[in-house]
Amino acid sequence: MTDSEREEPGLQEFNAVLAPYACHSNQSRGRRFAQPPAPTRSEFQRDRDRIVHSTAFRRLVYKTQVFLNHEGDLFRTRLTHSLEVAQLGRSIARSLRLNEDLVEAICLAHDLGHTPFGHAGQDALNECMNDYGGFEHNLQSLRVVDVLEERYPDYDGINLTFETREGILKHCSRRNAQLIEQRESGGVGERFLHGWQPSLEAQLCNLADEIAYNAHDVDDGVRSGLISMEQLCSVPLFERYRRQTLEAYPHLPPESGQRRLLNETIRRMLSDQVYDVIRATSKAIAEHAPQSVDDVRRLPALVCFSDAMRAESTALKQFLFRELYRHPQVVGTMALAQRVVKELFSIYFESPTEMPPAQAAAAMASGEAMKRARVVADFIAGMTDRYAAREHERLTGTRLLND
Template sequence: MQSSDQLPCASDPAQTRGRRYPERPAPTRTEYQRDRDRIVHSTAFRRLVYKTQVFLNHEGDLFRTRLTHSLEVAQLGRSIARSLQINEDLVEAISLAHDLGHTPFGHAGQDALHGCMAGFGGFEHNLQSLRVVDRLEERYPQYDGLNLTFETREGVLKHCSRSHAEQLEASEPGGVGSRFLRREQPSLEAQLCNLADEIAYNAHDIDDGVRSGLISLAQLRDVPLFDAYRAAAQAEYPDLASPSLQRRLLFEAIRRMLSAQVYDVIDATREALREHVPASADEVRRCPPLVLFSGGMRERSTALKQFLFRHLYRHPQVMETTGLAQEIVRDLFAAYVAAPQEMKAAFAQQALGGDASMRARAVADFIAGMTDRFAAREHERLTGRRLLGG
């Protein structure tokens, strides 16, 4: 039964569309709680601790990793879900799984691998996350993958090209690829995870960027979303203007910015729900996006992302490291395609047992599963050159 304090349009674990391989219900956990537990215990989830966001693993111990990012998304998502009265457990499961398919070296690795796979369907990290939970995890005797519920898998597949959606639909009619063909929305919980992901990114990239010295508090005065809360914090606590207290000022400004974004999402979503009044989770899918920022907050959030793109993601120091990371991925891809036996046995067997497309996909699966440091070590082993981590 759905909890009495949840909205009727929230996802109900008792009404799940089910798993690809039917299983008996658990005696003490809902279906979404089981999904969360399977994700936390997966090998791919543990690897996230050594997969990075903007700053690579060797550049410092305190920068965010994919694991800490996923935990922050889950925390934000659960807090908002509780206020909106939608399913917290599903939000947590999606949040913890949404980056399982990310390559080593953040977006640099993803872009490089996409280029390597250009002749074989490309590489999409959201689709790779689905491959991880559907096929690549090997934990159960009955099936490949984690056998998660439809709703969690739907949330993991945040984006999907039409060609890949058509392939998914052919193999699983009415499955997680269908909504991209019908231009429908996912569940409220999946929509919330998408927004919590954005909120977390904006906040922790400011923190990591200032910590690294690549952006400054002075530069951030040009960013209205951040500077309004910096100014408010400094007005309330004048001592924070002291150079020795700049870290506290940064943290307080970020905390206030996060809170403002959370409250904005809650208010804007409640207004959208009042306007469209979906009576069920399925009706949510036929509505326009319902979990959203207000217009003003969306504008300010976009401006912050543009600032980070110009001053952090395209900073010369970041770009230099990005170039080396992409060289590692491209070299690994070429080496494994030429000599699949250099990969772990399961991937080598798959690569050697198929055509060129299957070989390339096996190589992409192997590389995508690597941590930053394993990829760097493998590159050094295969090429004799150390590009990162020296």
């Protein structure tokens, strides 16, 4: 009896609607530790469920997107960002006949390895790890699901499928890919050595991530007062939908009009970007005509914007980088956040017993500085913003950030 025949009727029906170039759960390349199939869930549904129940996923609620967690209750966090990416990803996947469950699993897991304080924290930790192999959040996300989660008696990590792990590892240096390949021949590092693409589901998650953060950073930026609607009028992608909204609703109430105008503008912008991806990707698939996932891997990236939308999206990204991410208030806060990370690393590396017992024991078990540094990096990367701030205050007596 084949794997497909062993599946419940609902799973057979689901697989029947998928395109031949989509990832079918009954054709998965499997898990690092073999397990019998579940009676009512596909392999990718199981991945999604394991991610949602992980400790690292829960911590995302207190990890920075752009604004530190304490700076406002309504700003996005890594958790809400991941949920928005998953929603966009599933919507697009259904239209393209891709595997929605796999897309959702990758989207929910893609930021599990992010440090506290967003990219500022990652940059600081990478600097601390410069002599010990460096630090990169995509690789750390894979490390979280492969090694650091402690949920099962039989193995470390949460034992996800190859396809989900492949999607989590969005970027990887050749050196790190070679190290992964040494441990796992033909595994998730192999494509970086050959210049292959990941699955269409993984490609889709990458683009859904970009669409989501551009849109919600506009929303959070205006809500914070650091950028204004007037500034955004210089961005063609935003201005087009703002004008459409004003034409459709010329009499928005003054007391709530600006908030409604912003929300509707962003909604229209998101919708058109989604439809653009569906059209452009469908065209690319038709041109290259992949017949399997293996075909997809050896073709150029197929999930894409149209040229016009790509140019406009890039212009919006450049605006946000210039006006929001490099705003003096954001830069000032992030400089303090980087100091927190660097000083924590220095203290823990020199005095491992300042960490909880399990991490302290692991750090001292080997006399190798490389292994000690990695234990410290794992511990810091897993921190929430507020825990890192409190630990820094405890260890230094200096309060740099509110929590």
